[in-house]
Amino acid sequence: MIRDKILEKLNRTLEQCGERNLFQIPPGFEVQLEVPRVEAHGDFATNLALNLAKPNRCSPRDIATSFVEQLADGDGLFTGVEIAGPGFINLVISPAAWYEVLDEIHRLEHNYGRSEFGLGRYVQVEFVSANPTGPLHVGHGRGAAVGDALASILEATGHRVEREYYINDAGTQIETLGRSVFLRYQQLLGRQVEFPETCYQGDYIQALAKEMQEVHGDSHLNSSEEEFLPLFSDYAAKSILEGIRKDLEDFGVHYDRWFSEKSLYENGAVDRVIETLKASGNIYEKDGAFWFQSTALGDEKDRVVVRANGMTTYLASDLAYHQDKYLRGFDLVINLWGADHHGYMERMYAGVMALGRKREDLRLLLVQLVNLLRKGKQVTMSTRAGEFVTLKDVIDEVGRDAARFIFLTRRSDSPLEFDLELAKEKSADNPVYYVQYAHARISSIIRMAKEQQLDLDNPENLDLEHLNLPEEMALIKQLSLYPEVVENSARFLEPHRLPYYLTELASAFHSYYKHHRIIQDDLGMAQARYYLVKAIRLVVGNGLALLGVSAPEQM
RNA sequence: GCGCCUGUAGCUCAGUAGGAUAGAGCAACGGACUUCUAAUCCGUAGGUCGGGGGUUCAAAUCCUCCCAGGCGCGCCA
Known part of the structure; x- marks a missing residue:
């Protein structure tokens, strides 16, 4: 990856600067590399001189100057190095280096975007877990889409992932x-x-x-x-x-395991965890009940686990459940909860810590409510009265792809407005079609090339120098960002980054498509552009796959 | 009252690990189909990033106070 190459080079240079005593580098210093918003600021920029200015008590521009002098560029990665503004170092990357991105995408195909970021970490994603007392409604659909996509993204970044549904079949x-x-x-x-x-x-x-x-x-x-x-x-x-x-199956969500709460009672796990926590001093008796001393671990009050009447509370089985999760060997446990459970989070974190795990070993993600609208007007829902729009209704009406994409195109911790009419519209109003359409259009080009029996796939006479338009370079740069987008989605557990990226990529493609022909008489040009668009199709397809949205060849 | 989440263009939302001149889509207005799919493209307009203070060379982003909305605060699940 280009980014890694640059970082390596910068770090090596920094080391040299340190050895030659040009300036001091504090221990643990990390080079930050970003893609500047403004094109004139190069392909990449680093603020390292700004960050080193204070510890060295000298001006950032001086640091930048000595740094740039040391920056050797034997392999021609950079075509421009410039000190700008308060002391940013702006870097322009050579076209040849950018072209390699396309080679990488074609070489890796469906694996482009996959990484070793997770290093085999064993992760459980538990989501939906709705009580089996009624059908799933739209809100559950959001949890399903987010949980499933998140799990896929974690898989793509090298985690070992299990999807689990917790069945509240007791109580x-x-x-x-x-x-x-x-x-x-x-x-x-x-x-x-x-x-x-x-x-x-x-x-x-x-x-x-x-x-x-x-x-x-x-x-x-x-x-x-x-x-x-x-x-x-x-x-x-x-x-x-x-x-x-x-x-859930119809929505494209498949679980590895359906875990019964009742089983925790039947096999004694609930009793065992209570005994364990009593022994470790985390549970005490008061007023005839047993209390989990969660305040010692950051909760605002202690919580009852066994009531005076001998009945256990929900927390008791949840403690047993989480103990079981960690016994199964998960390094990280992620739970998606409805926003109405947020008052419950602290005691769960406390519980995990009482069980001897670190707080970071549990990540509780809140999925906010879904506001269902029809033509801008609120659709009233009341669970108690049994009036709600079920997930099935929504899928039947707007389709699985549209529903999933809309659920995923919001940060999960902010409330979501879901307009049924809008979701059905086949226009740019509806980003799912916009992205899918890019995939379909490129597929159509491929079909056309085959029909005309054009030899566009021959690597022998492929010459990427034909790709020299600014919008072509911009597309390549965008494609190069895809692995980072996936990795960051995994790092921050934020799947919504992906649909945004895909929408932007689709937008750049549609514009390019409109202005330039791929298939044309100049076969050299046609071949290079064909190579580019096929790479775009691969990335769009890979991204949609992670979201659980289909990538149609025709629309 | 306490806690959590949210507040960015008329609407729905992004904003990459504090970076340089805050973005997209929709809606509005004006344009583009004899061409690989118009489910598309091009242009115009639209902002005190809820408000005040603070930290920093640099704040939508971090800290603090306030305002508004949502949710939660049971020996319920």
Whole structure:
């Protein structure tokens, strides 16, 4: 990579400067290299002289001058080195070095953009994890898109990744679910019973009740709670979970593991983690309950893990769950949570630390709410009343690619406005088509070249010197940034960087396409441009793949 | 009251690890299809980066106070 080459050169020069006592270099000093916003400032710029000025108590420009004098350029990487402004060193890279980017892309193909950044670190991404008490809604879709893309990006950067869904199949909400279905079941059989507001109101409950009636007839009409509850709860949760699983599959999200909360109770993991934390002094008894002393680890108050009535809280199973994660060997555990859980974050970090891990071994990412709109007007949703737009509805209406792209084109911690009408529009209003269209257009060029039986793929007579337009150089530079974009998305756990990059790349391509012909009589020129556009297609395709969005050859 | 998130163009959002003159899309206005896909392109206009202070050679970015919006503060999940 060009960036690495430059950095290496700069660091070597810096070392020389130190050896010759031209100026002092503080220990741990790192050279910063950036792509300047303004073209006139070169292809790359470094502020090293500015940063070294203070420790050396002399002017940045003097440092820059002695540095540049030492900067040997044997291999002709730079065609310009300039000191500018307060002391920036601006570097212009030779076209030959830029052309190598295209060779690299063609050589690596689908591996272009992959890196060893993660060094085999074993990472778990747990996302969606919606309670199996109702179908997935749009908000879950956002979590699904973000979690899945993030996992893919981490994979691409050398991490070993597992995608996991945590099933909250224990606890009161599952009992409520079973009770809800049972009450509807009774109603179906003609019994007048009251259906409390605390029960799940959605139509899907009726459907489940009907299924129970079909299988069991009226044999449970008079069952006691002890009898009906496990049966109805189990059936409903399993059935809803199947629906969730299918919705996610249809959305293109595949999990490596579905982890049952109930299993943590059944195999004693919850009891074990409580005992462990008691032994380590992190859990104490007060008022008949057991408390996790999370304040010692940064939380604002201590939290109950075992209630006075002997029941464990949600935190207890979550502690067991996270202990299990680390026992499975994950170096890093990432959880995507709905924004309404943010009050829960500190105790979870505290929990992880109590379990002997570092705070950084857990990363909790909040996915903010989705505001569903139709033609700019808010679509009202109320889970309690059972009125919500399900993920399935949205996918059916706007399509999987558009939905995923829109979910990913916002930072996940800021609320998202999702306009159903806009998402369906096939225009530049809708960036997903804009990016896909670039891919389709290039595919079309390739088809055309094949139809005309043009020999554009022959490496023998490929001469990249034909690519000398400013917009061609700009495109190559943009392509060279792709690996960094992927790496930074992984580093900061911010998948949204990728769709932005792809939109910009597509924009540069569309403009280029409009103004210059690829296929043309000048075969040398045609061949060079063909090489360039095919590289663009590869990068667009690679990027879309990471986002879980298809890259169509025709639109 | 306390905590977290957010505040950038009319709207939706970017802003790369503190860098040089703050960006894109949409909407508005004006243009471009006998050509490899017009789901496209070109141009114009639009800003006190919520506000005040501070740190720095340099702040949308870091610190602090204030304002506004969202969410959360249970022996609930």
